[in-house]
Amino acid sequence: MSVTDTPLNSTAAYHQAVAVIAQASAAYYTTGKSPLDDTAFDQLRDQVTAWEKQHPQDVSPNSPTGKVADGAVAPGTVPHTVPMQSLSKVNTPAKLLAWEASVQRRLGGPVTGGFTVDVKLDGAPVAARYDNGRLVQLVGRRDGRRGEDWSHAIGTIVDLPVQLDQPLTFEVRGEVVFTHKQFARANDLRIANGAEVFANARNATAGTLQARNRDYTLEMTFFGFQAVELPGGEVFSQSTHAELMRWVAAAGVQTTGATPPKLHVVSTIAEAQKQVEAIAELRPNLPFNIDGVIIRANSLAEQDAAGIGSRHPHHSVAYKLPVLPPSRGEASFVIAA
Numbered sequence: 001m002s003v004t005d006t007p008l009n010s011t012a013a014y015h016q017a018v019a020v021i022a023q024a025s026a027a028y029y030t031t032g033k034s035p036l037d038d039t040a041f042d043q044l045r046d047q048v049t050a051w052e053k054q055h056p057q058d059v060s061p062n063s064p065t066g067k068v069a070d071g072a073v074a075p076g077t078v079p080h081t082v083p084m085q086s087l088s089k090v091n092t093p094a095k096l097l098a099w100e101a102s103v104q105r106r107l108g109g110p111v112t113g114g115f116t117v118d119v120k121l122d123g124a125p126v127a128a129r130y131d132n133g134r135l136v137q138l139v140g141r142r143d144g145r146r147g148e149d150w151s152h153a154i155g156t157i158v159d160l161p162v163q164l165d166q167p168l169t170f171e172v173r174g175e176v177v178f179t180h181k182q183f184a185r186a187n188d189l190r191i192a193n194g195a196e197v198f199a200n201a202r203n204a205t206a207g208t209l210q211a212r213n214r215d216y217t218l219e220m221t222f223f224g225f226q227a228v229e230l231p232g233g234e235v236f237s238q239s240t241h242a243e244l245m246r247w248v249a250a251a252g253v254q255t256t257g258a259t260p261p262k263l264h265v266v267s268t269i270a271e272a273q274k275q276v277e278a279i280a281e282l283r284p285n286l287p288f289n290i291d292g293v294i295i296r297a298n299s300l301a302e303q304d305a306a307g308i309g310s311r312h313p314h315h316s317v318a319y320k321l322p323v324l325p326p327s328r329g330e331a332s333f334v335i336a337a
Helices: 011-030 038-054 093-107 180-192 201-210 241-251 269-285 300-306
Strands: 115-121 124-131 134-140 170-177 220-228 264-266 290-297 316-320
Touching: 011 038, 093 269, 093 290, 093 300, 093 316, 115 269, 115 316, 124 201, 124 220, 170 201, 180 201, 201 220, 220 241, 241 300, 264 269, 269 290, 290 300
Parallel strands: none
Antiparallel strands: 115 264, 115 290, 124 134, 124 170, 170 220, 290 316
16 A cells, blocks of 8 residues: 555555555564665554544554554563663654643643753663673563564674673663664675675664574674663662763763764753754754654653653653755665555
């Protein structure tokens, strides 16, 4: 089916849209390839959500709404320490203000600890677990409760060290990406080995993390965006997200603070909006792909008070940016008919 801005106008169109989302999500979370780009997928998902609000009695049991990973995959083999959720999305200043208002309602007052603003990298989310300073496990997000065991990729990801200088036990969550240079080298290496070239860097990342027993290794890069306590491990004493990310970086793991846009702490949502616009200006010249900007309540106490929902945390949001034309050897996907 074609994806447009036109609302769904029948039960048949709704069920077809649900089926297309299921097919696209299953492809992305299993093979790393999807017939829909981010904009088309988000448009279709918004149409399904709007239709379900108007027809609650006819919601399909296969509906993706309310499900992490859109219910595309069965539970994996590794349980997450705490749910590894995706973020809710906004794409306009008005929607960002509405998100702030929702956080204020949950807090019972204004956000007093400010916000952090950093890039939303366009790769594959990974939880990396350190035990006494050694990287012992990599876990994909998958359905948010359990994830794929990608530990076979340990040692192949830049800035995710196998051994830290200190015997720390904790989990860092972040994004694995191909930089533009790494993506070009990866396709050169695949051609040299008689393999099909990757269409784009994001899907290549997911596919590479899943791959086993290749005769060659493709280098990728890690940027951390969250830290989680593990049983018997470090007890975080930091009071803000920014402080916790500085601790992770000091431990030896690269974070989004090391990206060219850096991680910014701002006092108001208006300042956050300005940072979104500044990052959007930098986007064409970044060494990797991003598809948005992440805004979080900086205070960890306010994050806890805002809480999490069944699918998304309430204290953070992704500000999605328009899809850019393919770059650096990438090919765009054609929406399936």
